[in-house]
Amino acid sequence: MKLIIAEKPSLAKNIATALKVSKVKNGYIEGNGYIISWAFGHLFSLKNVDDYLGEKKKWNEVNLPFIPTEFEFMLKQDKKTKKTDSEVKKQFETLKSLANRKDVTEIVNCGDADREGQIIIDIILKQIRTNKKVTRLWLPEQTEDTIISSMQNIKDNKEYLNLYNEGIARTYIDWLMGINLTRYVSLKSNSIFPCGRVLIPIVKYIYDRDIARDNFVEEKYLILESKSKVLDQTINLSLKDIKYSLDNKEKAIEKANLLNKEKAFVKCITSKEVTKKPTKLFSLSKLQSKLSKEQNISFSKSLPIIQKLYEGGFITYPRTNTEYLAENEKSKVQTLISNLNKSLNLNLAFKDSKSIFDNSKIESHSAIIPTTKIPKDLKGLDKIVYDIILNRFISNFYDEECIAKKSEMRISVGEELIYLTGESIINEGYLKMEPERINNKLPNLTKYQEFDVKFIVSEKKTTIPKKVTESELANFLKNPFKNTKLDEEIEAMNEENDTDDYKSILNGIEIGTEATRTGIIQNAKLYKYITQDKQYFSIEPKGILLIELLDKLKIELYKEKTVVFSMIQKQVYKGTKKIDDVIAAVSDELNTIINRENIEVNSLIENSSEIINNVKSKSKEIIGYCPRCNYPIYENSKAFNCSNYKGGCKFALWKEDKFFTSRGKKITKAIATTLLNNNSVAVYKLKSKSGKEYNALFTLIDDGENIKFETKFIN
Structure with a gap:
């Protein structure tokens, strides 16, 4: 047995x-x-x-x-x-x-x-x-x-010993850091300040951005722009690389007048057809980022949906940090393609490509793809998430190339040379499944054509840094030393950069894991360090105070130091370090922090006591996030209400909902929290009409106007 x-x-x-x-x-x-x-x-x-x-x-x-x-x-x-x-x-x-x-x-x-x-x-x-x-x-x-x-x-469990050791190492690191730093900072400040190895870099990243926004000083400058009418079209030309200070306005006007004596001349027009490649398959963070950007589904909301699809057998294991499939999965993918072609009447073809199958870029799990079990009755957010995963897979195996024409036009005005680029789609290919917006169309001009220009001096201003988004924070945590402005398209075009990314990931140069980051971000919100409005994060007064305390106490557990411990953890997995080495390294760091010359932070705390009191008096516990508009849900005396009621959202879970009270229960905070985060909740010791006790799993079904509960009996 x-x-x-x-x-x-x-x-x-x-x-x-x-x-x-x-x-x-x-x-x-x-x-x-x-x-x-x-x-x-x-x-x-x-x-x-x-x-x-x-x-x-x-x-x-x-x-x-x-x-x-x-x-x-x-x-x-x-x-x-x-x-x-x-x-x-x-x-x-x-x-x-x-x-x-x-x-x-x-x-x-x-x-x-x-x-x-x-x-x-x-x-x-x-x-x-x-x-x-x-x-x-x-x-x-x-x-x-x-x-x-x-x-x-099945294999001998001993073959997974290094994986176990890595997991235990991570558990010990987080316990040691969390327990000791929380106590140390809290005792120094006379107020509770939860701390953690991954929590601190998250708060610091959002803090740095908001401080940069607060310190931002708008700078104005001048550039030259021309709008010319050629037949029925407007030709926009700009000398973006030549900037003038406001003090040099006369010089800018002089340059504009000089150019306006010339005619614009189309020196050459070059075009080439290129095959556009679809975006890579999904890692968990890339999937959550897309859902956040395009569907306004927060990371905390998307994670249980993704997990539910996995537990339903519809997608592969989701907590993965790679966008590649293992080379031994080729036959499985061929079977999946065959099934999708038959069941969904698609035109997919197997592609044995290194951009899809690459063992060197996989740690333990492949990218997220659909399984051969195709759902028939998904609704709402479940269907949206599944379709996005399915369409990404289809895009990568679509048996029709996406052909685009990329064009470049060189226009000279006197000694200045202006480049205009454009792209048009010749054959849609995978864009039928994942459309992209193509806006940069070239003007309809011919080679050697001339036209008048009307350069004027335009005043521009530098823009304030944007708030940190969910996808940006995820990219930072996945590779904290990468230029986070690089988007997926640039990554897809730059294979060398992509290789460097995966070398970093496999060596442990990341903060947290795909499986834990969403929960830790939620904790940062729970502790009142940060807040979230849709996909944008903001630092809160208590979060500012946390970073100031850490700096004052010389606790520099930001990305550099945190990554050091991630790398040690990865060395345990590879067998080059032992768990005792991890404990020793963490112990040394904690001893260095705590045994420094006594540092007083009383002045900082005295000046910030009002912040602490305000946090305590005004803080509201977020029960979950609204399934209709993704705003926070708060508790009041009668219900768990959406905070977007002024915006017209009427979602509420009433504590004395008849569905529950008729079964001998009320909707408690615990039940509401589980329903909002997992969409389902197990409730025990319910009473039937005859008075008999039973247990059931309730699933929340919301059609946008009415709330219902689906019941499944459980032991």
């Missing part, structure tokens, strides 16, 4: 369906030679300081830095009661009992196919202390075919 431990109940259900395991028991499913059970994500977390000390102490009574002699895990606690979560404890006891059954000869680790999934199940197995054979089921997608085929190719 094989015991398969899945990371979540939804994955366990999909495995059971694929393996035809149908006998539902209390906390597991059994049959056909398998026992399938599950965790709820992390069942265990690292012990807190008081657990190590064996007693509860005030923060100022504990010497910093606090470095455990040996790290220990405990069952997760309920956030309110601070006691072991009863549901977690019950499920762990179920897993322990199943693992110790005499008829179980093999245990299969089926955490999600990533570093975090690896350690979730491995930690459970270490707490069970079993000596039975342990294997690893690695699922890049959750279709029945993939589950069945992957079961035939």
Whole structure:
């Protein structure tokens, strides 16, 4: 008998369906030679300081830095009661009992196919202390075919030891940094300032941009521009590279008068046909960036939708940092193309291209693509997200080239030479699936044609730096030392730059991971360091104070230092460093910070006490984000309302919604938060009309006007 431990109940259900395991028991499913059970994500977390000390102490009574002699895990606690979560404890006891059954000869680790999934199940197995054979089921997608085929190719769990070590290293780093820096900064400032290895660079990046905006001084300058009428068209010419200060206006006028004595002369027109390449497949951050830019779906809103599509078996594993597929996936892609051609009447063809298949640019997961399981009844945001993933895949394998004509026109005016460029589409190709706006059309002029010019002096001004966007922040975190102004099209054209990007990623030169960044950004908002309006971030007074405190205390854990720890973590994965090396490096850094000559920040805190008080008195907890307009949802005495009510949004979750009250429940803050973030919530101990208790999974369905709930009964 094989015991398969899945990371979540939804994955366990999909495995059971694929393996035809149908006998539902209390906390597991059994049959056909398998026992399938599950965790709820992390069942265990690292012990807190008081657990190590064996007693509860005030923060100022504990010497910093606090470095455990040996790290220990405990069952997760309920956030309110601070006691072991009863549901977690019950499920762990179920897993322990199943693992110790005499008829179980093999245990299969089926955490999600990533570093975090690896350690979730491995930690459970270490707490069970079993000596039975342990294997690893690695699922890049959750279709029945993939589950069945992957079961035939399971590997020894020991082959993933370095992945486990990397995950544990990351866990220890984050615990040490978070616990010690939060306590140190908070004690110094007499107010709570949560700190973290990834959190600090996020706040700093937004802080730097907003400070640059605050310090921005508008500068005016002069350039020469001409608008000429040639037949029925207006020809715009500009000498953008020649700028004059306002003091040199007379010189600019003199230059304009000189040019106006000349005629514009079309020296040459060159054109060439080029084959346009589609944009690469999606990594998680690239997908979320596109959804944020084009659909106004925030990262926090898109992540659960993407995860839901994966758990439904419609897309491959989403928490990936690459835009390439593995070379051993070619046959799978060929099958997918064949299925899409038949089911959707498409015209796709397999392309064995290095721009699509490249092992050297993959760490552990390939790009996000559809699976052979094609959905039939997706609606709303689920359909929007799926279609974007599907269309990107289709674009890369469309059996029709996109041909464009790129033209350049050189126009001379006296000694000045002006270049005009344009592009027109000859054959749409993949643009049928992913249209692009083509605006830069050339004027209709012929070679050697002359026309009059009318240059005038135009006043221009420098523009203030833009607010940080979600996609920009994601690009920064993915490669903090890259010029973030480079967009996807430039990257696609510059293969050398693209290669350098992936060398950086594979060497750990990134901040956080695709899987964790969205949650940490949400934490930064929760702590009142930053706010978000649609896709734009702003620093808040408490965030400014945090950075000022860090600077005053000489805590320079910004991108440079944070990346150092990311690189050490990656060296653990490669086997060139050990976990003890990581602990030593972090301990040295913390000792350097905390044992510096005593630094007082009283003056800073006194001047900022009003900020702290305002944050405490005025702060509102964001329950989630509106599924209609993406504005924050806040709680009041009767409901959880959209904050965009002045803009006309009427979305609300009423606490005494009849659907819930008729079942013996109200919509609590916990239920509302889960519904808004995950679209579904499991509710236990409901009461039927006959008074019988039952459990159910409720899914929020919002058509833009009315809210309904879909019910599925669960054990």
